[in-house]
Amino acid sequence: MSRVVRTRRAGRAASHRDERARQLVVRADPRNVESARRALGAYLTPAADRFVRSNFAVPRLRLRDHRVRVGGLVQQPLHLDVEELRSLPQRTVTVTTECAGNGRTDLSPLPPGEPWQGGAVSTARWTGVALPLLLERAGIRPGAMEVLATGADSGPVTLGHAAYARSVPLATALDPDTIVALEMNGRPLLAAHGAPVRLVVPGWYGMASVKWLSQLEVVGERFAGYFQSHRYVYREPGKAPEPVTRMRVKSMFTAPLDGSRVEMGPLRVGGFAWSGTGRIARVEVAFAGGEEWIEARLAADGESHAWRGWELIWTPPWRGRHVLRCRATDDAGNVQPDAGRWNELGYGANGVQSIAVYAS
Amino acid sequence: MSRVVRTRRAGRAASHRDERARQLVVRADPRNVESARRALGAYLTPAADRFVRSNFAVPRLRLRDHRVRVGGLVQQPLHLDVEELRSLPQRTVTVTTECAGNGRTDLSPLPPGEPWQGGAVSTARWTGVALPLLLERAGIRPGAMEVLATGADSGPVTLGHAAYARSVPLATALDPDTIVALEMNGRPLLAAHGAPVRLVVPGWYGMASVKWLSQLEVVGERFAGYFQSHRYVYREPGKAPEPVTRMRVKSMFTAPLDGSRVEMGPLRVGGFAWSGTGRIARVEVAFAGGEEWIEARLAADGESHAWRGWELIWTPPWRGRHVLRCRATDDAGNVQPDAGRWNELGYGANGVQSIAVYAS
Numbered sequence: 001m002s003r004v005v006r007t008r009r010a011g012r013a014a015s016h017r018d019e020r021a022r023q024l025v026v027r028a029d030p031r032n033v034e035s036a037r038r039a040l041g042a043y044l045t046p047a048a049d050r051f052v053r054s055n056f057a058v059p060r061l062r063l064r065d066h067r068v069r070v071g072g073l074v075q076q077p078l079h080l081d082v083e084e085l086r087s088l089p090q091r092t093v094t095v096t097t098e099c100a101g102n103g104r105t106d107l108s109p110l111p112p113g114e115p116w117q118g119g120a121v122s123t124a125r126w127t128g129v130a131l132p133l134l135l136e137r138a139g140i141r142p143g144a145m146e147v148l149a150t151g152a153d154s155g156p157v158t159l160g161h162a163a164y165a166r167s168v169p170l171a172t173a174l175d176p177d178t179i180v181a182l183e184m185n186g187r188p189l190l191a192a193h194g195a196p197v198r199l200v201v202p203g204w205y206g207m208a209s210v211k212w213l214s215q216l217e218v219v220g221e222r223f224a225g226y227f228q229s230h231r232y233v234y235r236e237p238g239k240a241p242e243p244v245t246r247m248r249v250k251s252m253f254t255a256p257l258d259g260s261r262v263e264m265g266p267l268r269v270g271g272f273a274w275s276g277t278g279r280i281a282r283v284e285v286a287f288a289g290g291e292e293w294i295e296a297r298l299a300a301d302g303e304s305h306a307w308r309g310w311e312l313i314w315t316p317p318w319r320g321r322h323v324l325r326c327r328a329t330d331d332a333g334n335v336q337p338d339a340g341r342w343n344e345l346g347y348g349a350n351g352v353q354s355i356a357v358y359a360s
Numbered sequence: 361m362s363r364v365v366r367t368r369r370a371g372r373a374a375s376h377r378d379e380r381a382r383q384l385v386v387r388a389d390p391r392n393v394e395s396a397r398r399a400l401g402a403y404l405t406p407a408a409d410r411f412v413r414s415n416f417a418v419p420r421l422r423l424r425d426h427r428v429r430v431g432g433l434v435q436q437p438l439h440l441d442v443e444e445l446r447s448l449p450q451r452t453v454t455v456t457t458e459c460a461g462n463g464r465t466d467l468s469p470l471p472p473g474e475p476w477q478g479g480a481v482s483t484a485r486w487t488g489v490a491l492p493l494l495l496e497r498a499g500i501r502p503g504a505m506e507v508l509a510t511g512a513d514s515g516p517v518t519l520g521h522a523a524y525a526r527s528v529p530l531a532t533a534l535d536p537d538t539i540v541a542l543e544m545n546g547r548p549l550l551a552a553h554g555a556p557v558r559l560v561v562p563g564w565y566g567m568a569s570v571k572w573l574s575q576l577e578v579v580g581e582r583f584a585g586y587f588q589s590h591r592y593v594y595r596e597p598g599k600a601p602e603p604v605t606r607m608r609v610k611s612m613f614t615a616p617l618d619g620s621r622v623e624m625g626p627l628r629v630g631g632f633a634w635s636g637t638g639r640i641a642r643v644e645v646a647f648a649g650g651e652e653w654i655e656a657r658l659a660a661d662g663e664s665h666a667w668r669g670w671e672l673i674w675t676p677p678w679r680g681r682h683v684l685r686c687r688a689t690d691d692a693g694n695v696q697p698d699a700g701r702w703n704e705l706g707y708g709a710n711g712v713q714s715i716a717v718y719a720s
Contacts, residue, residue, distance in 0.1 A: 025718065028679035104649070105683055108711065109698040112650035115683040115716065289464070289706065290472035319388035323465055323475040338469040346649065351468065356475065358385065 034119030045122035056155035072217035075139030100205035103349035111346030128181035147173035149210035167223035202305035203276035235344035246276030251328035270311030278330030316359030394479030405482035416515035432577035435499030460565035463709035471706030488541035507533035527583035562665035563636035595704035606636030611688035630671030638690030676719030
């Protein structure tokens with residue numbers, strides 16, 4: 001008998017605004033939960049608090065039976081079980097991953113799709129096999145263009161039935177920090193997060209980090225499956241549709257919490273900033289309406305695929321409600337816009353974030 | 361000794377998100393509070409729950425000494441104390457009044473000004489003297505164009521020192537429903553709401569309903585004082601500035617409350633809608649992202665200057681978070697836009713409102 005991968009639910013999710021909740025249920029079935037803001041204060045998000053994005057039900061995979069097939073335009077197809085993957089050289093990378101639909105509720109008019117409010121982002125330390133190592137072992141054949149990752153999850157879509165599948169360009173697949181991951185934060189993956197094995201693509205929105213990974217196929221043309229052409233695509237009026245790829249520059253507050261009471265004295269205001277298009281170069285905060293932005297102190301520029309902490313000290317100038325806003329800039333010159341760029345399916349909403357606090 | 365108008369604070373205001381709070385402090389000094397959404401469920405808002413918008417400190421007026429002067433382009437200036445106003449024929453009108461800055465926090469980028477989140481609107485039954493009656497008694501002289509109302513409150517402004525003053529066109533002043541009000545909801549005005557006498561201009565944003573009314577002046581040109589030219593003005597890039605006047609069509613949810621848990625069964629969803637540019641003709645609700653709008657039932661079309669109730673029954677289709685949106689249309693064809701029209705000072709924010717609920 002093979003051992004069934006443990007399927008206990010990640011974290012303690014609340015169905016409503018519970019003051020202690022670490023997660024909020026966005027959709028119960030298939031299971032989609034986001035982290036409550038109070039659960040995002042630490043640099044590494046505990047697996048139990050991390051957002052869960054599922055297109056279909058969690059597949060029940062038997063640890064011993066599960067295989068990752070590496071095929072397509074390769075010299076030597078591979079068929080690797082979890083033990084074999086564990087026996088290969090392991091690499092650990094810290095990665096911030098944001099769901100492409102995170103902050104969809106900030107867009108106006110509200111696009112269809114799960115109504116993520118902003119907690120579908122987190123940072124984890126992933127351990128597994130560098131994808132280039134597997135591709136090297138399989139031997140990439142001439143004409144290769146992309147690597148298509150397919151999950152063991154599947155279900156009905158508007159056009160019939162589909163397995164979850166997403167591609168990345170060959171260059172991204174050959175980045176040594178693209179990982180076929182077996183562990184999150186030093187422990188085996190939880191079922192909700194892709195156990196026993198998932199892909200982790202740093203810098204890209206979460207849709208590229210295929211969970212329950214069952215197949216890696218080297219292909220010679222652009223993949224155009226359902227989740228690449230009908231979902232996870234920017235559709236804007238008057239523009240050709242474009243697949244969602246790298247994370248847009250964004251920042252968020254983790255302290256104080258939105259709606260909280262604060263004292264009249266000096267107060268630490270802080271959060272995280274991330275970008276898939278460069279390193280975080282600047283975070284600014286506005287403490288009232290209008291255009292006065294104050295630069296925050298950035299944490300040391302540490303792990304290149306992880307968010308960067310920022311903070312400053314602020315003293316409320318008067319008693320009452322204050323709306324604080326934050327915006328990030330990356331070293332490629334990308335600046336978080338006042339409002340996220342609207343698109344039909346509501347992806348990449350990276351508009352300036354705000355919180356209200358009550359000074360008294 | 362004259363009796364001092366009672367100055368007890370309106371309502372029980374909370375400085376932070378208290379589950380039981382009926383009001384939220386937007387700025388403590390001068391006092392600006394908005395109603396918590398849970399305090400806006402009734403057709404008439406109790407005076408104690410009503411929003412308070414103050415540009416300056418509440419003036420301490422002596423009931424017996426206070427006079428309303430009616431002057432300017434009139435045959436016979438009047439000097440009326442509260443007893444004299446009470447002795448004139450009284451008229452009662454039910455009026456919905458929204459602060460021009462209500463919902464400012466919905467605009468992006470956030471304009472300067474008090475960060476009203478949406479609770480600066482309410483409906484009251486006002487009793488007092490019809491303004492046309494006073495103007496008739498004074499006798500309007502030829503050349504009259506506007507009526508300028510001045511309050512007893514004053515203080516520093518960016519350009520020096522100013523009393524609060526705002527004008528309405530003569531036609532608006534001659535509307536029998538424009539009231540020099542002594543009572544709110546059958547009781548003498550509270551100090552925060554303009555005691556002992558205030559103007560109430562139906563259909564207009566609240567800035568026209570001058571509190572602590574001390575003077576009504578018939579003028580032969582357009583008033584251009586601070587609160588007509590530098591505040592309560594729509595300033596938009598590339599457009600000539602225009603004073604804020606009538607309330608834009610808008611709707612809001614009163615049930616369920618934002619962020620609340622709801623059962624999986626049929627549920628009443630409802631709220632109010634109002635417009636200063638027509639009667640409410642339609643309210644629609646969307647229960648998910650995308651463009652499916654369902655028409656709500658409207659309450660009987662009763663009092664023409666008051667908001668109109670609307671409701672419908674909805675059953676959550678699945679467990680999880682649902683974002684509900686509402687939008688109103690008035691009989692002049694004005695439709696609430698997806699997002700309020702941005703302007704430099706953040707007035708008239710009447711974008712589609714939304715709430716999130718957790719079905720479980």
